[in-house]
Amino acid sequence: MSNETIKIGEYIVIQKQNYRKLHKFNKPDSSINLGRDSVNLKGIEGCPYFSVFKLVPKTNKKNRDYTVELADEAVNLKDEIDIKESGNDNRNIIDDGRSQKLTAAEIDTLRSDSYKASDIVETLISNSKTFHNKTEFSQDKYLKKKEKKYFEYFQVLKPNLRIISEVMYKLEPGKIQNLRIDTLSQIITLANVQSEGNHMLYDSGSNGLMAAALLSVIGSQTNGKLVHMHPGNMSQKQALLAMNLPEEQMNRCISVNVYSALRQFYQGCDTNNVVSEETESNSSEPNKKILKRISDDDIVESVAKKRKQDQDNEDNDAAEAVDADKQRENKKPKWHFDNIAASEIMQGKMDSLVIVCKEDPLNIFNELVTFVKPGRPFVVYYSVAEPLQQLFVALKSKSNVAALKLTCNWLRNYQVLPERTHPEVTMNTSSGFLLSGYILK
Structure with missing residues (x-):
């Protein structure tokens, strides 16, 4: 049960309606910004994951500083507000900015004095000249807009690969090379990543998301290893650390600089101190x-x-x-021993190769393919198609690969509501391209 409770030093995900934020819970009284609200998280330590907390103003709601208290469940505005009548259409409603009788100053005072969000919204509705003439759909849209503004509950989620992927993709997809959760699942399937075996990953910009996906499949109670190669001095590990994986499982991921690891493999290093x-x-x-x-x-x-x-x-x-x-x-630094450990694993050959890069994948593939066992799969991901097309043509002329396949990942999100099902108006449909195949020799 200790793994299912919120602990200091771990990553947590704060969800307020459809908004999610990844946060490292370093101190018992640490604070987090949710939009314009500053929330002190004192009191959430030791509570079970997926607990619901209510925002309690420190002084008044106008200052937007809150503490939290544990709640049984989040209360929706629609459950507390009873709408008795609605119009047939909106043709006679004119948006002239004068439909609300309350002034901005009166609304601020109302917001500071009211304890519940439903009291604020009910007062706004009662002082609106046009609300009861709107259609049922328009009234529902109005309530959702006000609920987003005045909603006073949030939930603490336990991070997993799907949640972390969705949070990072929605925040800034370019920082994870437009990797969506469905693309991650395809890469894992095409590379045949299993709990047993040694797998090689070259990653130059997914913020640790690809490493987190592969390591989550390998697990902790296995003999599998992941050699995580990167081009810089330090590997990107935010998504990997956010998984809160046990130490035994984290130790199965060996992160090394690609140049240092290859130099260690081909040249070795004399560590003995010999007197001249x-x-x-x-x-x-x-x-x-x-x-x-x-x-x-x-x-x-x-x-x-x-x-x-x-x-x-x-x-x-x-x-x-x-x-x-x-x-x-x-x-000697830790990377020195990591290079030696990676070199020893590479000598025994790898069971799969995954490349997620921003550079030209041809040279990277040619250098790393020699470490893969015959008959084992490889997957190369790129955010655009042209580099993979060139790699496809280059590999077609060689005899060391087979079953080459270049695919595009395309996804369209739909809003599914009664009598209102349609594609979302704004969405990011791109999630890169995949080149997959098998090593022959």
């Missing part, structure tokens, strides 16, 4: 001078003493060398 010949010769000079000064009768004894002394010096030097090696090992 010059140092050895310099250290023996004092012993030679001492031997020249002693008499012939003492040569045997001196030689014996010297051998014992040299043996002791060698033992001391060996111990110091071991200590020095341990100190150097401790001082």
